Amino acid sequence: MVMLRYAVYRFFTMLLTLLVVSVLIFVIINLPPGDYLSNQIAELQASGQSAGVAKAEFLRKEYSLDRSLPEQYLIWIGFWPGPHGFEGLLQGNYGWSFEFDRPVSEIVGDTLWLTVVVNLAAVLFVYAVALPLGVIAAAKSRTWIDYTSAFVGYLGLATPNFLLALILFYYGHRYFNLPIGGLMDPSFEGEPMSWDKLKSILVHLIVPTFVIGTSGASAMMQRLRANMLDELGKPYVETAVAKGMAPSRMLAKYPLRVAFNPFVADIGNLLPSMISGSVLVSVVLGLQTIGPTLLTALKTQDQFLSAFILMFVALLTLIGTMISDILLVMLDPRIRYEGREA
Amino acid sequence: MTKHPDGRYVDDAPFDPQASIQQLERADLDAPNWVLVWRKFKTHKLGLISGAFLLLCYLMLPFVGFITPYGPNDRNGEHLYAPPQSINWFHDGAFIGPYVYPIVAEADLETFQWKFVPDTEDPRPLQFFCEGSEYRLAGLIKSDTHLFCAPEGATLFLWGSDRLGRDIFSRILYGAQLSLTVGLIGITVSFVLGILFGSMAGYFGGRIDWVINRVIEILRSLPELPLWLALSAAVPSNWSPVAVFFIISVILGILDWPGLARSVRAKFLSLREEEYVRAAEMMGASSGRVIRKHLLPNFMSHLIASATLSIPAMILGETALSFLGLGLRAPAVSWGVMLNDAQNLASIEIYPWTAIPMLPIIVVVLAFNFLGDGLRDSLDPYQQ
Numbered sequence: 075m076v077m078l079r080y081a082v083y084r085f086f087t088m089l090l091t092l093l094v095v096s097v098l099i100f101v102i103i104n105l106p107p108g109d110y111l112s113n114q115i116a117e118l119q120a121s122g123q124s125a126g127v128a129k130a131e132f133l134r135k136e137y138s139l140d141r142s143l144p145e146q147y148l149i150w151i152g153f154w155p156g157p158h159g160f161e162g163l164l165q166g167n168y169g170w171s172f173e174f175d176r177p178v179s180e181i182v183g184d185t186l187w188l189t190v191v192v193n194l195a196a197v198l199f200v201y202a203v204a205l206p207l208g209v210i211a212a213a214k215s216r217t218w219i220d221y222t223s224a225f226v227g228y229l230g231l232a233t234p235n236f237l238l239a240l241i242l243f244y245y246g247h248r249y250f251n252l253p254i255g256g257l258m259d260p261s262f263e264g265e266p267m268s269w270d271k272l273k274s275i276l277v278h279l280i281v282p283t284f285v286i287g288t289s290g291a292s293a294m295m296q297r298l299r300a301n302m303l304d305e306l307g308k309p310y311v312e313t314a315v316a317k318g319m320a321p322s323r324m325l326a327k328y329p330l331r332v333a334f335n336p337f338v339a340d341i342g343n344l345l346p347s348m349i350s351g352s353v354l355v356s357v358v359l360g361l362q363t364i365g366p367t368l369l370t371a372l373k374t375q376d377q378f379l380s381a382f383i384l385m386f387v388a389l390l391t392l393i394g395t396m397i398s399d400i401l402l403v404m405l406d407p408r409i410r411y412e413g414r415e416a
Numbered sequence: 417m418t419k420h421p422d423g424r425y426v427d428d429a430p431f432d433p434q435a436s437i438q439q440l441e442r443a444d445l446d447a448p449n450w451v452l453v454w455r456k457f458k459t460h461k462l463g464l465i466s467g468a469f470l471l472l473c474y475l476m477l478p479f480v481g482f483i484t485p486y487g488p489n490d491r492n493g494e495h496l497y498a499p500p501q502s503i504n505w506f507h508d509g510a511f512i513g514p515y516v517y518p519i520v521a522e523a524d525l526e527t528f529q530w531k532f533v534p535d536t537e538d539p540r541p542l543q544f545f546c547e548g549s550e551y552r553l554a555g556l557i558k559s560d561t562h563l564f565c566a567p568e569g570a571t572l573f574l575w576g577s578d579r580l581g582r583d584i585f586s587r588i589l590y591g592a593q594l595s596l597t598v599g600l601i602g603i604t605v606s607f608v609l610g611i612l613f614g615s616m617a618g619y620f621g622g623r624i625d626w627v628i629n630r631v632i633e634i635l636r637s638l639p640e641l642p643l644w645l646a647l648s649a650a651v652p653s654n655w656s657p658v659a660v661f662f663i664i665s666v667i668l669g670i671l672d673w674p675g676l677a678r679s680v681r682a683k684f685l686s687l688r689e690e691e692y693v694r695a696a697e698m699m700g701a702s703s704g705r706v707i708r709k710h711l712l713p714n715f716m717s718h719l720i721a722s723a724t725l726s727i728p729a730m731i732l733g734e735t736a737l738s739f740l741g742l743g744l745r746a747p748a749v750s751w752g753v754m755l756n757d758a759q760n761l762a763s764i765e766i767y768p769w770t771a772i773p774m775l776p777i778i779v780v781v782l783a784f785n786f787l788g789d790g791l792r793d794s795l796d797p798y799q800q
Contacts, residue, residue, distance in 0.1 A: 091634055098634075102643065105650035232781040234732050236739055237755070237774045244764055342637065350641030354736055358759070368642060369740060372649035380646065387642050395637055 081400050088396050092389060096163075099384045100147045103377050109139055110172045110375045137170060137378070150381070163385070169378030173371065178382050182364060186386065188257055189363040192286070193345075193352055193390065195279050199287035200294055200344065205337070207291075208298030213325055215303060227292035235351045236358040239285040243359060246281050253278055257361045282361055286351045290344050298337050305329035335406045341398035346391050353387070453717070456794035463790015466783035473780065477593050481551030484586035485565040485572050488749045490549055492571060492581035494521055497767050498532050500576040507539040515539040518570035529766070540567035576769035578757055587749050588773055594750040596780065598665045598734040599727040605669025607723055610676030615707050617677070618684025625681075632674040640671050644733060648742045657748035664743050668730045679722060683715045717795040725788035728781040735777055751777050 108116075111134045118126040134140050138149050138156050148154035150169065152162020161167045168178040211223045246252035253259070257278050262271040305311065306329055314324045356365030364383045371380035418426050458464060476483065492498075498521075503514045517534035524531045548562040566572035574585040617628035647667045651660055687693065688711075696706050737743030738752025739759070746753055751773040758764055758771040 091637065094630075094634055095638065099646075102646045102650065105647070106652070228782060228785060229778070231785065232728070232778045234735050234739075234774065234777060236736065237771065237777075240758070240761065240764055240771070244761055346637060346639040349639040353639070353641055353645075354740070357740060369645065369742075372645055372742070375649075380649075384642055384646060387639055391637055391639055 077403070080403055084396050084399055088392050091392060092385075095388045095392075096151060096385060097147065099381055099388070100150065103381045103384070104143060104146075106375060108375075109377060111137075111139055113375065114172070133170070133172070150378075163382070168382045171371070171376055171379040173374045173376040173379065178379050181367065181379065182383065182386070185362050185364050185367060188361070189352070189356075189365075189386075190390065191275070192257070192279065192282055192356070192361065192363055193349055195283045196286040196290070196348055196352065197341070197345070197394075199283045200291045200348070203287070203291040204294035204298060208295040208337075209302060209325060209330060211295065211299045212302030212306060213321070215299075220299075223295065227295055230288040230292035233288075235285060235289065236354050238288065239281070239355050239358045242281050242285060252281055256359075257282075257363070282352075282355055282359055285355050285359075286348055289351065290348050294337070294340060294344065297340060298333060301333035301336055302329055305332050335402060338398060338405060339402050342395045345394040345398075349387055349391055453794050457790055460790035460793060462786045463793075466786040467790070470780070470783050470787060473592065473596060476589075477596065478554035480589045480593060481553060481559070482561065483563050484583075484589050485548065485562055485574075486583040486586040487549040487551060488582070488587050488590040489747055490582060490586075492577060492583075494581070495519070495532070495571055495573065495577050496530060496579060496581045497770075498530075498571065498573050498577040498581070499767075500769050501534075501571070501573050503542070503574070504539070512539060513541050515541040516567065516570055516572055518567075540570045542572065543567060575772050576767070578754070578770055584754070584769060584772055587754055588751070588776055590749045591751045591754055591773065592776065594661060594744060594748060595731060595734060595752070595777075598661070598668065598750070599730040599784075601662070601665035602668035602672065602730040602733075603723050603727050605666050606672040606676060606726070607719070609669070609673035611680055611712070611719070613673065614677035614680025615684055615711070618681040619688060619703060619707055619711070621685075621688075628677070628681075632678055635671065635674045636678075640733070641736065643671055644668065644737060645740070645742055648737055653745075657744065661744055661748060664734060664737065665730075668733050672726060672730065675726065676719065676722065680715075680719070683718075684711060687711055687714060718792075721788055721791040721795055724784060724791055728784045731777065731781060731784075 111130050115127055115130045115134075118124075118130065136157060138146060141149070145154060148162075149156040150162050152160055152164035152167075154160075154162075156162070168182070170176075171178050171181050174181055207223050211220045214220055243252075257275055258271060259274040259278075262268075262274055308329075311324070311329055314328055315321075319327075352363065353365040353368060355361070356363040357369055360366065364386065368380060368383045368387075370376070371383065418428055420426060481487075498519060501516050501519065503516060505511060505514060507515065516539075517536055518538060518540060519532045519534045521530045521532055523529075542564050543566075544564050545561055546565045547560050548565045550558065550560045553559050564572075571577075573583050575588070576584050578584055578587070613628050613632075617625040644667060647670075648664060651663050655663070693706060693710055696710050701709075734743055734750065735752035735755065738745075738750055739755050741756065744750045744753050754773040755771070758767075758773075763770050
């Protein structure tokens with residue numbers, strides 16, 4: 075019951091944060107002078123095409139770009155009636171993309187869940203790699219295993235994501251015949267979900283997952299190793315060893331259990347950087363996630379599209395952080411439920 | 417000095433076994449903090465080497481024009497995408513000093529690429545302290561003397577040339593000027609903001625603390641890169657490269673301060689209750705003075721260590737932004753801008769040397785990480 079109350083509390087804080095974030099995003103998007111349509115109108119007027127100007131003027135009214143900024147914001151969110159009543163993010167209307175001349179929801183469509191899939195795969199990869207390696211590096215500290223993993227970890231931290239992507243892509247294709255570019259075979263695009271499509275997606279996921287996850291995994295591994303080393307020096311570990319417990323069982327049962335909490339809590343730090351990475355890597359590898367669309371939208375000042383994508387990315391991060399917070403409370407009985415105010 | 421019968425030499429001076437111990441302790445007690453830190457830092461070999469390397473890199477920046485054989489935007493239309501040339505010392509078994517073979521471009525009509533064939537019969541020794549393209553030493557003194565340059569009638573592309581026939585080696589060194597300073601400016605911005613907000617939150621507490629804390633939490637929970645992208649997309653495209661450079665470093669700093677502010681705040685919360693702070697307050701010191709004179713010096717060194725650890729993120733951030741075309745733009749030269757050329761698989765496969773700028777990035781980022789680790793370990797000299 076207390077647990078549930080915490081979850082509800084956490085959910086509402088997330089909504090509040092999201093609201094603040096939406097203001098932030100709206101401000102950033104509107105920083106550049108002018109908007110897509112006023113730029114277009116100026117361009118059309120310069121070349122003397124009055125028909126286009128009329129259409130652009132109409133669109134400006136239609137999407138209330140002629141109103142004041144606070145009003146625009148409220149209409150965009152859906153707190154304020156626009157020309158056609160309440161039609162904002164809250165009502166499920168994501169706006170219009172001027173660059174592609176289609177509704178935003180149609181453009182992002184499929185890419186939304188592919189983004190989720192890519193990031194989820196990367197998170198799983200991070201945990202699958204960092205957990206065993208961190209534990210082994212700590213248990214066998216100051217041996218070649220430790221040094222090798224530390225070296226690889228440092229390299230992973232220092233190599234820019236996108237370069238790793240290019241290089242792995244090249245060699246992956248050359249030596250392992252991994253497919254290049256995209257998240258699925260082109261023939262499956264737009265097809266309904268099927269077994270073959272799923273398989274194609276999985277194969278295409280290998281390189282992106284590896285690239286996005288590497289730096290996160292190295293950071294996570296080093297932190298787990300440090301936590302484990304702290305625990306390994308404690309008397310209870312000595313007792314367990316003296317009792318004659320098998321080392322692997324001893325590690326898993328006591329020190330790992332204690333070192334595991336920060337490991338879970340860390341996802342709050344991990345997730346923002348991984349989603350950042352996935353945007354970058356998607357652009358380089360041409361994945362059909364929201365990354366490339368975001369870049370085009372930002373470059374062309376397509377405000378509704380870029381604002382929606384930024385909101386989505388923020389939402390994804392916030393949900394991930396919330397889940398990790400709730401998980402942590404479930405895992406660690408020592409944590410109090412009433413926030414941190416006390 | 418006395419010689420023993422068995423051939424050993426022994427010092428005759430009177431020896432007091434207690435003296436050396438006491439002397440050491442005396443010196444330790446009198447030693448200023450930085451001596452202790454330095455003594456401990458010296459044992460951290462990796463950190464020491466990294467620090468020396470970075471120092472060398474930064475000292476080199478003003479003299480880049482002198483070290484490089486070409487200017488950053490010197491084009492060589494005859495040698496587009498020329499592969500790296502090696503410097504040799506011996507020709508036909510005879511020593512003639514450092515020299516290169518001139519390379520000639522030949523069109524390959526099958527692959528439609530230029531093929532560069534070295535003329536191995538014609539060694540041309542490098543020139544030293546020779547005249548080349550004009551540059552400004554440290555941005556001030558005009559000069560055209562270069563440390564070494566290509567021999568007459570030959571080229572010198574140590575790491576190859578790019579798609580416009582510009583020397584990649586020279587461009588990497590010029591790129592270091594921007595890529596290495598971006599982190600410094602960014603960290604300065606982040607440092608100022610972090611200390612300002614962190615100390616305000618920690619010292620005053622109450623409502624200010626609550627607000628700043630929420631802001632920190634929100635900023636930390638957002639993915640950086642999309643926000644960086646959005647902010648840099650807002651930079652007008654008609655600004656000069658220098659202005660763009662400054663604004664990009666400020667953008668990198670603006671999103672980095674929350675981490676620093678959080679640790680500053682935590683330190684303040686614990687130090688605020690110390691007696692010496694109360695004493696200063698009793699004597700009528702203003703809050704600004706207490707913060708600056710009594711509190712900040714306590715953990716300045718820790719802040720410097722954590723700043724060192726966050727410079728790499730900024731260097732990587734600049735690289736990523738420029739790589740995507742939203743950061744620095746040509747004609748500015750930075751490592752990210754150079755990598756923009758290596759953006760597709762084809763160039764990596766056919767012209768692998770266009771990806772060389774990634775090596776300095778990796779090395780510098782690693783060096784900053786090691787230096788930061790070393791500093792962090794040695795900043796508390798009293799802890800064993």
